Amino acid sequence: xxxxxITYLLGNHAIAQAISQCSTDVxxxxxxxxxxxxxxxxxxxxxxxxxxxxxxxxxxxxxxIGASWAGGRSVVTMKHVGLNVASDPFMTLAYSGTRGGMxxxxxxxxxxxxxxxEQDNRRYAAFAQIPCLDPAVPQEAYDMVFYAFEFxxxxxxxxxxxxxxxxxxxxxxxKLRTSAPVHHEIGxxxxxxxxxxxxxHARLRHQDLxxxxxxxxxxxxxxxxxxxxxxxxxxxxxxxSGVASVYTKECLKKxxxxxxxxxxxxxxxxxxxxxxxxxxxxxxxxxxxxxxIVEDVVRSISNSISNKExxxxxxxxxxxxxxxxxxxxxxxxxxxxFTDNQEEADIVDKTSIELPNRPPVMCPGCPHRATYYAMKKxxxxxxxxxxxxxxxxxxxxxxxxxxxxxxxxxITIATGIYHAGETKPICCSIGDSTFLHTGxxxxxxxxxxxxxxxxxxxxxxxxxMTGHQPNPGTGQTVMGDATYMVSLEDIATSCGVQxxxxxxxxxxxxxxxxxxxxxxxxxTSVVISKQECIITARRRGIKPRxxxxxxxxxxxxxxxxxxxxxxxxxxxAQVEGEKGYAHIxxxxxxxxxxxxxxxxxxxxxxx
Amino acid sequence: xIEFDLVIVGVGGQGAIxxxxxxxxxxxNSGVPVQASETHGMxxxxxxxxxxxxxxxxxxxxxPKRQADCILGLEPVEALRxxxxxxxxxxxxxxxxxxxxxxxxxxxxxxxxxxMMINELRNYCKELVxxxxxxxxxxxxxxLTANVVMxxxxxxxxxxxxxxxxxxxxxxxxxxTVDVNIEAFRLGRLQ
Ligand code: SF4
Ligand code: SF4
Numbered sequence: 001x002x003x004x005x006i007t008y009l010l011g012n013h014a015i016a017q018a019i020s021q022c023s024t025d026v027x028x029x030x031x032x033x034x035x036x037x038x039x040x041x042x043x044x045x046x047x048x049x050x051x052x053x054x055x056x057x058x059x060x061x062x063x064x065i066g067a068s069w070a071g072g073r074s075v076v077t078m079k080h081v082g083l084n085v086a087s088d089p090f091m092t093l094a095y096s097g098t099r100g101g102m103x104x105x106x107x108x109x110x111x112x113x114x115x116x117x118e119q120d121n122r123r124y125a126a127f128a129q130i131p132c133l134d135p136a137v138p139q140e141a142y143d144m145v146f147y148a149f150e151f152x153x154x155x156x157x158x159x160x161x162x163x164x165x166x167x168x169x170x171x172x173x174x175k176l177r178t179s180a181p182v183h184h185e186i187g188x189x190x191x192x193x194x195x196x197x198x199x200x201h202a203r204l205r206h207q208d209l210x211x212x213x214x215x216x217x218x219x220x221x222x223x224x225x226x227x228x229x230x231x232x233x234x235x236x237x238x239x240x241s242g243v244a245s246v247y248t249k250e251c252l253k254k255x256x257x258x259x260x261x262x263x264x265x266x267x268x269x270x271x272x273x274x275x276x277x278x279x280x281x282x283x284x285x286x287x288x289x290x291x292x293i294v295e296d297v298v299r300s301i302s303n304s305i306s307n308k309e310x311x312x313x314x315x316x317x318x319x320x321x322x323x324x325x326x327x328x329x330x331x332x333x334x335x336x337x338f339t340d341n342q343e344e345a346d347i348v349d350k351t352s353i354e355l356p357n358r359p360p361v362m363c364p365g366c367p368h369r370a371t372y373y374a375m376k377k378x379x380x381x382x383x384x385x386x387x388x389x390x391x392x393x394x395x396x397x398x399x400x401x402x403x404x405x406x407x408x409x410x411i412t413i414a415t416g417i418y419h420a421g422e423t424k425p426i427c428c429s430i431g432d433s434t435f436l437h438t439g440x441x442x443x444x445x446x447x448x449x450x451x452x453x454x455x456x457x458x459x460x461x462x463x464x465m466t467g468h469q470p471n472p473g474t475g476q477t478v479m480g481d482a483t484y485m486v487s488l489e490d491i492a493t494s495c496g497v498q499x500x501x502x503x504x505x506x507x508x509x510x511x512x513x514x515x516x517x518x519x520x521x522x523x524t525s526v527v528i529s530k531q532e533c534i535i536t537a538r539r540r541g542i543k544p545r546x547x548x549x550x551x552x553x554x555x556x557x558x559x560x561x562x563x564x565x566x567x568x569x570x571x572x573a574q575v576e577g578e579k580g581y582a583h584i585x586x587x588x589x590x591x592x593x594x595x596x597x598x599x600x601x602x603x604x605x606x607x
Numbered sequence: 608x609i610e611f612d613l614v615i616v617g618v619g620g621q622g623a624i625x626x627x628x629x630x631x632x633x634x635x636n637s638g639v640p641v642q643a644s645e646t647h648g649m650x651x652x653x654x655x656x657x658x659x660x661x662x663x664x665x666x667x668x669x670x671p672k673r674q675a676d677c678i679l680g681l682e683p684v685e686a687l688r689x690x691x692x693x694x695x696x697x698x699x700x701x702x703x704x705x706x707x708x709x710x711x712x713x714x715x716x717x718x719x720x721x722x723m724m725i726n727e728l729r730n731y732c733k734e735l736v737x738x739x740x741x742x743x744x745x746x747x748x749x750x751l752t753a754n755v756v757m758x759x760x761x762x763x764x765x766x767x768x769x770x771x772x773x774x775x776x777x778x779x780x781x782x783x784t785v786d787v788n789i790e791a792f793r794l795g796r797l798q
C-alpha cells in the first residue's frame with residue numbers, strides 16, 4: 001500500500017500504517033480510548049516487528065525504552081491518562097535519552113468522550129522537556145510519524161506524538177508515502193553514564209537535556225508543521241494550535257476576516273515565528289484546546305518586545321475546558337471584537353419536544369449486570385461500592401458504582417474508606433484487565449494492612465470497553481498467539497487472600513450466596529465473577545437461546561424491568577383496569593438471569 | 608469542487624460507522640477529499656452516536672451548527688436531537704423505527720410519538736424522507752441491512768455516483784452479504 005496512493009483511513013489506522021512503514025522494531029501499549037486502534041490495526045497488518053499489549057502503560061513505556069536502548073526503533077501507545085501511569089520512566093527517560101528512534105503516542109481526549117479527565121499532555125512534554133508534535137488532521141499524524149523517528153534519532157530524544165480524539169477517530173483521504181524497509185543494527189551497548197541514572201550521572205544528563213533545548217526548538221520551528229501567513233496591512237493576528245487550527249481557518253474564511261495567521265503544531269512553540277507575527281500586528285488571539293501553553297509563550301515573548309504594546313487574548317475568551325469547534329471559536333471571536341460578524345449558531349432554535357436521554361448501557365446479557373444484581377442483593381443498597389474503569393463503570397445505573405477515580409483505584413479506595421472507620425460493608429469491583437493493570441498491588445496492600453473488604457473481580461475474559469483486547473488472563477497475545485493463561489485465583493491467593501471464590505454470575509442464587517459469605521468473612525475477601533463478555537462470546541459463535549415472557553403468568557410486577565436489561569420492555573395495559581406485562585425483544589442474548597429473578601416463573605427459554 | 612456536509616446520527620451498536628464509511632470511501636474513490644469524524648468508545652454501548660462526513664472539505668472534521676446539507680437519522684429521536692446541525696435548505700432522511708433508550712424502557716421518561724417527531728423534523732428542512740428501513744431491510748433479505756437501505760435513500764441527495772456508492776458497499780460489507788446489501792441499497796433508493 002506504500003506507493004503514493006490515496007486511501008481512506010481512520011487517524012489511528014494512518015498512524016499504524018506509518019509505524020509499519022518506518023521499519024519499527026517494537027511497539028507496545030495498553031488499550032485506552034482514543035488510542036487503542038493503533039495497535040489493533042498494526043497487529044492486523046502483521047508487520048515484521050514485535051507488537052504487544054503490555055499489562056499497563058508503565059510496562060509498555062519501559063519495553064519501548066529497552067528496545068530503543070538496544071538500538072531498535074520503538075513506539076509506545078496509550079491514552080492521555082495512561083501517561084500518568086507511565087510518568088515515572090517517562091520523566092527520567094528525558095535525561096537518559098534514546099538510541100533507536102522512539103515515539104511516545106499520547107492520545108488526548110479533550111471533551112472527555114471516553115475518559116475520566118481531559119488533561120492536556122502537551123504539559124507533560126514541557127515538564128519532561130521533550131519535543132511534542134500536535135497533529136491537526138489524520139494526514140499530519142501520518143506524516144509526523146516519519147518526521148518524529150528522524151528527529152528522535154538526530155537528537156537521541158524521545159518524541160511525543162499527541163493526537164486528540166478528533167484526529168484518532170477522524171477519517172480522511174491519506175496520501176501514503178513510498179518507503180523502503182530499513183534494518184536497524186540491534187545490540188545493547190553499555191553506556192552507564194546514560195542508562196544508569198545514579199545521581200552523579202543524572203545531574204550531568206539534566207544539564208545536557210537543558211543544553212539541547214535551543215537546538216531542538218530551532219529545528220522544530222523550521223519544520224513544516226508550523227505555518228505563518230502574514231497578511232499585508234493586517235493589524236490582527238490569530239495563533240491557533242493543533243486541531244483548533246483547522247477550525248480557526250474555517251472561521252476566518254467564513255467571516256472573511258483580515259488577519260495574519262500562525263498555525264502551531266510543535267512544542268516547545270516556535271519562538272521565531274511568534275516574534276515575527278507579533279512584530280506585524282497590534283492585537284493577538286491565541287486559540288488552543290485545553291491549556292494556555294502557546295498563550296503563555298506568546299505573552300512572555302510579547303513582554304520582551306520593549307518597543308511595542310500588543311493586546312493579547314487567549315483563555316480570557318476561549319474556554320479552557322471541553323473540545324473546541326467552529327461554532328465556539330466563531331462566537332468567541334465575535335464577542336471579543338475579532339470579527340464584526342455575528343455568529344448565527346447562537347440563535348439556533350432547538351426542538352420543543354422533550355427528548356429522552358440516551359446514556360450508554362451494559363449490553364443485553366452482559367455478565368456485569370448479573371454480578372451487580374447479586375452483589376446488591378447480598379450487600380444491601382446501603383453498602384459502599386467503590387469501583388473502577390471498564391464497561392462495568394456503567395454499573396452506576398445499578399447503584400453499585402460509588403467511586404471511579406483512575407485505573408486500579410477501586411481496591412485501594414475501598415481500603416481507605418474501611419480504615420477511616422466506615423462500618424457499613426464495603427464491596428468494590430474491578431475488571432480482569434484493570435486488576436492485572438494496577439489492581440494487584442492494591443490487593444496486596446489490602447491484605448497486608450488487614451482491610452476488611454470484599455473485592456469482586458469481574459472477569460469477563462477480555463478488555464471489553466476499549467474494544468475487546470486480550471490480556472494475560474485470556475491466554476492470547478495481540479497477535480493471536482497462545483501464551484500462558486494467568487489465573488486470577490492464584491494471584492489473589494498469592495497476595496495472601498484467605499477467602500477466594502470463583503462464581504458464575506448467571507447462576508443468580510449461588511452468586512448471592514457466595515457474596516453473602518464474602519461479606520461475613522473477616523478480612524479481605526475476593527469473589528471472582530467469571531463469565532465471558534457477551535460480545536466476544538457471540539463472536540466465537542456461541543448463541544444461547546433467547547427468552548420470552550409467558551403473558552398469562554406475568555403478573556406485571558416489573559421486577560425484571562428493574563433489572564435494567566435493554567431487551568426487556570414493559571407493555572402497559574391497553575384497557576384500563578387490566579394489568580400490563582413484560583415483553584422481551586429480539587435483543588435478548590439468552591443469559592437467563594431475568595428468568596431467575598421473575599417471582600412468577602413467567603420467563604422461559606424460547607423453545 | 609463539490610462540498611457537502613453530512614451528519615449521521617444513531618444509536619451505539621446500530622452500525623453508524625459503516626454508513627459513514629460507505630459515503631466517505633465513495634467520495635475518496637471519486638477523487639474528492641473527505642474529513643470525517645466518528646464516535647468510538649463508551650457511547651458505542653447503546654448511547655447516542657454522531658458521525659460527521661465532510662465531502663470536499665479540507666478543514667476540521669466537525670460540521671458547524673446550521674451548516675449540514677443533510678442529516679441521516681438512523682433513529683428518529685437521534686435525528687431530532689441533531690437537528691440544529693441542519694442548514695435552512697437542508698434535507699433529512701430518517702429511519703422511522705424507534706430504539707427505546709433505557710430511560711424510556713425503565714419508565715423514567717416517555718418516548719415521544721414518532722409521527723409527531725417526523726412532523727417536527729419537517730419544520731427544519733426543505734425536504735424529508737421518512738423510511739421504514741427495518742421492513743425494507745427484511746424485504747431485501749436481512750434485517751441487518753437497514754443502514755444500507757438508509758444509504759440508498761440518502762443517495763439521491765449526495766453528490767456521489769450510484770456506481771461509486773455501490774462499489775464502497777461491495778468493499779465494506781462482509782463478502783457473503785454483498786448481494787443482500789446491494790438489494791437493500793437499491794430498494795432504499797426507491798424511497
Ligand atoms: S461489551 Fe461485554 S462487558 Fe461490555 S457491556 Fe457489553 S457484554 Fe458487558
Ligand atoms: S435472558 Fe433476560 S436478562 Fe438475559 S438478555 Fe435475555 S432478556 Fe436480558
